[in-house]
Amino acid sequence: MKKILIVLVAAAVLLSGCSKKEEASKEASGKLVVWSFTDELKTMIDKYYTPTHPGVEIEYSLTPTDQFPNKLDPVLASGQGAPDVFALEAAFVRKYVESGLLLDITDIADEARSKSLAYPIEVGTFNGKVYGMSWQACPGAMFYRRSLAKKYLGTDDPAEVQKYVANLDKFIETAELLKSKSGGKCVIVSSAGDLNNVFLGARKQPWVVGGKLNLDPAMVEYMKMSKLLKDRGLDGRVGQWSEGWFAGMKGELKDEAGNSIEAFSYMLPTWGLHYVLKTNAPDTSGDWAMCPGPAPYRWGGTWVGAYKGTKNVTAAKDFIRYVTTDDGFLEAWAKDTGDVVSNVTVMNKIKDTYSEPFLGGQNHYAAFAEMAKSVDGKLTQGTDQAIEGLFGEAATAYTNGEKSLDQAIDDFKSQVSAQLGL
C-alpha cells in the first residue's frame, strides 16, 4: 500500500513537473544565439535552462573577455550576425547599456524589482529604461589575516576588526598602529591600488555629470591617501595582480633587503575569495576573515542583455528572466557555486546556511549579502574605464612625487578633455 502511494505521489510530482515545463516552453521557443566571455553562462544553459526549456534551441559561443567587445561591437552596430542574448562584463556593460542598441527589458526588471538588490538593476538602467540585468552581486569586502589581527590588534573577530577600519581616517590610524606594533614589518595593504575601488565606491557622484567631467572629492582623497601610504611606508608598494601582490597573500612578500613584509589585508569582492585568495594562497586556508572595510564598494560582475533587433524577443526575454530573476534557478545556482545572487528572496533563504572553512568558519554569504545593500549602482557610466585609466596615471604621478596634486589633476583633466571631449 505504502509503495503504491509513493509511486502515485512520484507520478503526480512528475506529471505536474512536466506540465509546468510545457507551460513555460509554450511561451519561449525557437532558436537563441548566446555569446559570452564566461563559462558560467554555459553551465547555466546546459545544466538549468535547456532541461527546463526544451523548446528553445541555444547556440552558444565563448570569446575571451579582452576580445569580447571587439567581436560584439561591429555586429551590434551593423546588426548583421548579431547574437540575441549576450553577457556583459562590469568594465564595459555601461557602454552597451548606453548605446541604444539593447533590447528594453524594463518589464523583467519591474517584475523583479521588489525582490532584487538595487545596484545590479541600476547599473543596467539608462534614461529610466533597463537594458541589462545580473544574476549576481559583487560587493567588495576587506579580507584580513586572522593571525596578524590577533598579534597586532588583539582580536581576530570581524566585528572588532571592522571598528579599526570603520572609515578612512581609522584606516590610516590602524595602518600606523600595525606598522609600529610590528616594528615596520606589517603593512595594511600590499598595494595602494587595492583602495582604488573602495574610493570609487565612496564617491557621491559619477565621473560625468551633465556632460562634464566631475572629479569627486573621494578621488582626490584617494590620491592623498595613496601618497600618504607611500610616504609613510604603510603599503607593500607592489602593483595589483603583480607577483608581489600574490606573494603577499601567501605571506611570502619580501622587501629589497630580503626582510619579509606582512600584508595585513586585501580589498576583494565576492569572486576574489573563490578565484583569487583560495587559488593563490591555499596554504593560508583558515587564517582569513572578512569585514566590510572603510566604505562599501563593488568590483566586477556579469550582466546579461539582448540585442534590440533580435528576431526572438519572447525567448530572449524568457532567457534573461530565468537566469537573472528566477527564484528556483538562482537558489540552485547559489547552492552549486556559492555565488552571491542579486535575488534577495533567495539570498535571505540561504544566507544563514554557509560556513566558509577558508575564512575560519565565517559565514561569508551573510556578510556579502549585507554589504551588497549599500552599493550605489548609479555611479557607473560607459566612459568609466577610459577615465579611470587616465586617472590612474595622475594618481601614480602624484603618489610618487613626480607631480604636485594640482599639476596631476590639471594634467588629468586636460587628457580627459583631449581624449574624451569632456
Next chain:
Amino acid sequence: MKQKTIGNETRVNRWGYFFVLPFVIVYFAFQFYPTIYTLALAFTNSKGFTGLSGNYKFVGGVNFLRLVTDKYFWGAVENTFIMWGWNFIPQLGVALILSIWLSDSRLKLKGRGFFRAVIYMPNLLTTASVALLFRSLFGYPLGPVNQFLQSLGFFAEVTREDGSVVQEAFNFFRYVSASRGIVAFIQWWMWYGHTVIMLMAGITSINESLFESALVDGANSRQTTWYITLPLLRPMMLFILVTSMIGGMQMLDIPFLLTDMRGGPDFRIRTTIVYMYNMAFQGVNDYAYAAAICIGVFVIIFALALIIFFGMQDRSELKRARAAKLAGRIAK
C-alpha cells in the same frame, strides 16, 4: 604571320592577370580600401558605437584643425621621434660594424652563418611577448633587473614624510628616460639583426674587383672600409634609414604593452599610433579623429622620407648627370 605571333602572346599574357589576381584582391580588400576609407573617415564626425556603420556626416577639415592644435598629438610625435632616434643611431652603428666584420674576407671569421642567424633571432619573436618579457624583467619592486642592481649595491633613494631616506628598488616605468630607453633598446635589439642582413647584402653587391684592386694597391682594412665599403653602402643605408623611419613612426605594440596601454609614465612613451589606438578603440571611439591622426602621421612620414631622400642623395651623381646633359647640348 607577324599578326599571329602577337595574338599568341596576348593569349598567353592573359594568364598573367590570373596569377596576380590573388594579390590584387587581397591588396584591394585589405590595403587599398581601408586606406581610402580612413582618408574619408577623417573628414567625417564618425564617433561612438554606430560610428562605423554609416551613421556620420561629412564635416570638412575640422579634425585636421583639431590635429594641428592638439598638443598631445605633437607630444606623441616627439615621443615617437625620440624613441626611434635612440634606437636607430646605435642600430645602424652596431649593424655597420657587425656587417663589415662578418663580410670581411681578410678576417676569415668562422661560423659566419651561425652568427648571422643568432643576430637575426630576436626579430622572429612576437613583439607582444617581448614587451611582456621586458615588463617583468624591469618589474618593480621585485624584477630580476632590480635584484641584479641591488646585488651590486644600486638603490633608488626615497625620502619618506618624516625625512628618513629609504633605499628602494628602481621603479623603471616611472622614469621617462628609463621607459623610453627600454622601448628604444627593445626596438634596437629586435631590429639590428635585420639591418645587419641588409647591410651584408649591400656589401656583397659591391663589385669584388674594387676590393681586389684596393688590396693590390696596398690599402689596409680601415682604408677599404672607409673609401670603398662605406661610400658604396650609401644607397643601402639610405634605404634602411627610410624604411626604419617609416616603421619607427608606426611603432605601436612595444610602447603600448610595456606600461599601461596609454603610454605612461606621464604619457611620454605614447607614440602617435598608441594615441590613435586610444582614440579609436578605447573611451568614446572617436574614429574620425583617429583617422585624422593616421593621415597626419602619413603626411609626416611622407615629408620626412622626401627630405631624407633628396637630402642624402649622392651629389656626385647629380653633378655627373648635369655634366652629361651639358655635354649633350654642346655636341648638338
